[in-house]
Amino acid sequence: MKADALRGHLDSLILAVVEKQPLHGYAIIEALSARSGGELDLPTGTIYPALRRLEKAGYLDSSWSEVGGRKRRTYELSSAGRRALATHRQEWKTFSQVVSGVLGEA
Amino acid sequence: MKADALRGHLDSLILAVVEKQPLHGYAIIEALSARSGGELDLPTGTIYPALRRLEKAGYLDSSWSEVGGRKRRTYELSSAGRRALATHRQEWKTFSQVVSGVLGEA
DNA sequence: CGACCTGTGTAGGCTGTCTACATGAAAGCC
């Protein structure tokens, strides 16, 4: 899959994946891979900056913990993040309908 | 609709819109707007560079004509462009399934 | 004669994803 097809959609995907339970960065990468049937295999250099951006935007809250001697930063959806996710879902629906419509079936 | 949601999909849309009949740049903008129910309203500064990029890549061929004293550069799909469009359609299908799958319905 | 529509195009900026690198602890293998 082309890399920058994701542009502008990655945020939605991250928010969606931490919706049900909080996850740390590494687990988010694995969750995205699992949920996409292996199609998404995002490098850490993509996901960590994205998480920081989302936290700064107020959509995620983070907290540190230590599991088996390793430090984890766990992110969970804020209420603003929940609202943003709902908006993103709606925008995705519109967007995908538009693209599908223009591409046609041919 | 968010601007850079298009990232990496604009090429596909342009190729799709000139598939049935050749069009010039300005008409492509209008065709995209019409086909998307007004959702897509792309600035000329987006479309013209994209057309040049696609021609350079060998997916479009262009020819000049003059209609009512105005010069038009009309683009048509090359055979390579036709193949690229088919590939893009397939990639879009995969991509949209992946995103829809991750976003879930919730 | 000014505003708007048609029509093509460039310059520069922004932003988000990528590659590559850096660090470190634990676990498994030889």
Added chain:
DNA sequence: GGCTTTCATGTAGACAGCCTACACAGGTCG
């Protein structure tokens, strides 16, 4: 005891693509 892999977080810099803003020009309409 050493080596590699896995888990885990992060930064720096490059690159591409879409954006805004601008520039030019002929036609039409009020």
